[in-house]
Each structure stands twice: as structure tokens, then as C-alpha cells.
Amino acid sequence: MAAPPKPTRIGLAGLAVMGQNLALNIAEKGFPISVYNRSTSKVDETVVRAKKEGDLPLYGFHDPESFVKSIQKPRVIIMLVKAGSPVDQTIKTLSVYMEKGDCIIDGGNEWYENTERREKAMAELGLLYLGMGVSGGEEGARNGPSLMPGGSFEAFKFIEDILLKVAAQVPDSGPCVTYIGKGGSGNFVKMVHNGIEYGDMQLIAEAYDVLKSVGKLSNDELHSVFTEWNKGELLSFLVEITADIFGIKDDKGEGYLVDKVLDKTGMKGTGKWTVQQAADLSVAAPTIASSLDARFLSGLKDERVEAAKVFKTGGFGDILTDQVVDKKQLIDDVRKALYASKICSYAQGMNLIRAKSIEKGWDLKLGELARIWKGGCIIRAVFLDRIKKAYDRNPDLANLLVDPEFAKEIIERQSAWRRVVSLAINSGISTPGMSSSLAYFDTYRRGRLPANLVQAQRDYFGAHTYERVDMEGSFHTEWFKIARQLKN
Numbered sequence: 001m002a003a004p005p006k007p008t009r010i011g012l013a014g015l016a017v018m019g020q021n022l023a024l025n026i027a028e029k030g031f032p033i034s035v036y037n038r039s040t041s042k043v044d045e046t047v048v049r050a051k052k053e054g055d056l057p058l059y060g061f062h063d064p065e066s067f068v069k070s071i072q073k074p075r076v077i078i079m080l081v082k083a084g085s086p087v088d089q090t091i092k093t094l095s096v097y098m099e100k101g102d103c104i105i106d107g108g109n110e111w112y113e114n115t116e117r118r119e120k121a122m123a124e125l126g127l128l129y130l131g132m133g134v135s136g137g138e139e140g141a142r143n144g145p146s147l148m149p150g151g152s153f154e155a156f157k158f159i160e161d162i163l164l165k166v167a168a169q170v171p172d173s174g175p176c177v178t179y180i181g182k183g184g185s186g187n188f189v190k191m192v193h194n195g196i197e198y199g200d201m202q203l204i205a206e207a208y209d210v211l212k213s214v215g216k217l218s219n220d221e222l223h224s225v226f227t228e229w230n231k232g233e234l235l236s237f238l239v240e241i242t243a244d245i246f247g248i249k250d251d252k253g254e255g256y257l258v259d260k261v262l263d264k265t266g267m268k269g270t271g272k273w274t275v276q277q278a279a280d281l282s283v284a285a286p287t288i289a290s291s292l293d294a295r296f297l298s299g300l301k302d303e304r305v306e307a308a309k310v311f312k313t314g315g316f317g318d319i320l321t322d323q324v325v326d327k328k329q330l331i332d333d334v335r336k337a338l339y340a341s342k343i344c345s346y347a348q349g350m351n352l353i354r355a356k357s358i359e360k361g362w363d364l365k366l367g368e369l370a371r372i373w374k375g376g377c378i379i380r381a382v383f384l385d386r387i388k389k390a391y392d393r394n395p396d397l398a399n400l401l402v403d404p405e406f407a408k409e410i411i412e413r414q415s416a417w418r419r420v421v422s423l424a425i426n427s428g429i430s431t432p433g434m435s436s437s438l439a440y441f442d443t444y445r446r447g448r449l450p451a452n453l454v455q456a457q458r459d460y461f462g463a464h465t466y467e468r469v470d471m472e473g474s475f476h477t478e479w480f481k482i483a484r485q486l487k488n
Helices: 016-030 040-052 064-069 085-095 112-123 139-145 153-166 187-213 219-230 239-244 270-280 285-297 299-315 327-360 366-372 381-393 402-425 432-444 453-461 479-485
Strands: 008-012 033-036 056-061 078-081 103-106 130-137 146-149
Touching: 008 016, 008 064, 016 033, 016 040, 016 056, 016 064, 016 139, 033 040, 033 064, 040 056, 056 064, 056 187, 064 085, 078 085, 078 153, 085 103, 103 153, 103 453, 112 130, 112 139, 112 146, 112 187, 112 299, 130 187, 130 381, 146 153, 146 187, 146 366, 146 381, 187 219, 187 239, 187 285, 187 327, 187 402, 187 432, 219 239, 219 327, 219 453, 239 327, 270 285, 285 327, 285 432, 327 366, 327 381, 327 402, 327 432, 381 402, 453 479
Parallel strands: 008 033, 008 078, 033 056, 078 103, 103 130
Antiparallel strands: 130 146
16 A cells, blocks of 8 residues: 555545545545545555546555654544444544544444443543434445534644535535534434434325325326426435436336335434434434334335235225315425425424533534535435524524414425325325424414323323412322212
């Protein structure tokens, strides 16, 4: 391996596709970089790519000691390895050769408490530590991701100049990176970003299902519809790639590839963590939760195939053909329902981030998070600019739904939203994301809910007490005794 002429600016360990692409991005921006991977073939592969992609200042190392020692002091090393024990193992391997004041950055999808544990352990060795969310997939890592660094502010300052150049650049709002906050806040924000992503993908899949199953749209028509939607309020990475998917023919057979893809959705855990955190913090996140449930149910493919046979005999087989719809109206209604549902999904994600920020004292800026998600990341969308402006108008906004602009948009779209959900229900099509978003909106906008009955039930069987609407204090009623007297 050719040694660098002088110490490099930064190191990167972990050369799967994301690691390779981020290393090449850093090198391309003019920062000489050392790279290392446990299996040396990946190192050689990355060096070849660097040569091929513009003779970039990237230097490969086969052993951890020479890798660490090739980096200028104070050393900064980014790790992009699988979350969990591989991170601990990599830290162990590298930290042996590192010195006080050096810094390690974990760029994986790590559980935020692991980052906080590691930051403390590193501090005892005199090392600095950052947990940095990286969003944008392979493409983003190579050409400009959204970056969410949290942890040591001192460590962030070491690498800020690199991150500002490597991150996605958005005209009018700058590089898609900001110092998120202390501790595991960077990982937590990336986790919720992924939870919102689950919600977005589920809502888009439901829009597809209604248009295809009820509206009988062909893949060609779906390609046109999503391409058109991507020119307006729904302009986003996920809507753009959805349009692309509908246009791709099967290279191994007849027809379109999307129809040959097995209807089982995988997952890596960040969506589940988001829903668990929402439950722990008592934050309602039904859109995100329903998208997770939809993935669980999709995994029961064999059971669903059997269930379809059972219920076909009950008349469910032909239920979809009963609906006669105006295709143009349906497309417009579904567009509005998708947009309104998305507002609810993002509102839930932002509320979850705020609740955690309060609990941990992170002082996270929600408008700034919306800004760095405008480019590079998977949920990037024109819509995020509206969210940033909502928090700029009112940083203490209780919920995105009550921002005047978003409230107006939901009011304008709610009739279409209700029509789509009703049509889906009557057609036997499940739209858990859209339905739960609508239920969230309808619950949040009502001044009085039937929760009074639930609290009365709790007091009846468990003496949990209740408050009253007409006087202060806590009350308990002997419901059982009164009910028995009334029965006699």
C-alpha cells in the first residue's frame, strides 16, 4: 500500500458500501483520508475505486496500528460498522494505538444509550466520542448525506470543516449538518428520522394500493401519477424513487419488476426502537406504529395466503370489484390524503424528539433538524421547508397540526382524506397509516373525548380516582355500591 506523503486529515474504519462511499466523498472534497477494514480485500477495493474515481487522496492500510499512526494529531476516526458488539470490537482494536485528545466517531445506526455509555468509557481514556447519524443510503454517502452528529462538542469542532463540505448542500439553507446536541442525541434524532421514514413509506404504499386495487391504475399510469406528484407539494426523494420503480421492466421475465417483488418488508430495528421510545415517553405515534405493524403482518406471507382462501368463500374475494370510481377524482383525493397523513407522521416524530430533548436536557432545535433533513437524507422533501418555517414562526409550537399554515392545509384536504379512508374500508383495503393518521388528527382536534368513561371505569374497578370538569380536586366514588343499590 502506498503510504501518504504526510499524515492524513482523517481516518475511516469499516469499508462496506456506506463506508467506502463516505471515504471517497471525504477524499473528493480535498481531505486526505486513511482507510482500514478488518478484511483487507475491502481496503484494496476502496483504493482501486479512489484511483478510478479521480485519483483521490485516499490511502489504505491492512493493519490497525499503521492506519491509526498515519492520521494527523489530534486524530479523528470515523467508524462505519454494524451496530452493537462490532462497534465495541472496533473501538477496542483502534483505541490501543490512539492518544489523549484523539476522537472516534460512530457513523452507524446505533442505540443512543450505547453511544452515551461509550462516550463515558472513552472520556476515561482521554478520548473524545461522537455518535453521528448518517442518512442518504449509498448514493447520499458518496455525493452528500444528511449528517446528525451528537456527543462531544469539542470533537465536533475538530471535524466541522470536513462535515460542512461532505454533507448535502441545499441552496438557500446550506449544508445538511448541524451539531445536534449532547450525549446520544445524534443517534436518537437519526432513529426518529428512520421512524418517520417507515411512516412515509407505508403511506406511499397505501396510496399505491388504493390506486391499483380500487382505481385499477396500471404501472404506466402509476408511474405518470407519481411523476406528476413529485412536481408539487409531495416533491420528495421517496415519491421520486416510487415513480422510478413503476417504470422499471422485469429483466428476468415479462411485465414490470415491482409486480414480481415478494410482499414481505424487512427491517433493521430503528422503526421498532422509535415506537418503543414513543411508548416510554407517552407520546402518541400511531402512524409510525401502524407502519411497523404493517411490516410485521407482511412477514406472515404464508398465513395471509391461507387466510385469503378462508375468507374468499365468505364473499371477500370480489369485494374490490364492487366500487365504481372516478379515476381522476380518486387520484386527486389520494394525493391530498397522502399529504395530510404525512403531516401527522412528521408531527408525531417531532413531538417524540421534543419529549426526549426535555427528558435529557438536550435543548434540540426542531426547525434546525427540519433544515438538515431537506437534502441528502431518505425523507428529504420540499415539505420540510414548511416544517422549518413553522418552528421558526413558533419554536414552542405544541404540534405541527396547529401551525396556522398546516392547519389550513389539513382543513382543505380533510374531505378528500375521509373519502379515501372510507373508500378503502368499504373496498376491504387496509390503510393503517392513513386511517391512524386521520384518527390522530380527529382525536387531537376534539376538545372533549370519551376518556371520561375510561377514567370512570378505572375508578370503578381499581379506585384510581378521577378529576372533575366543574371543580378542583381528586375524587373517588363507590360505583359498585351505588350500582348494586340501583339494581335492587
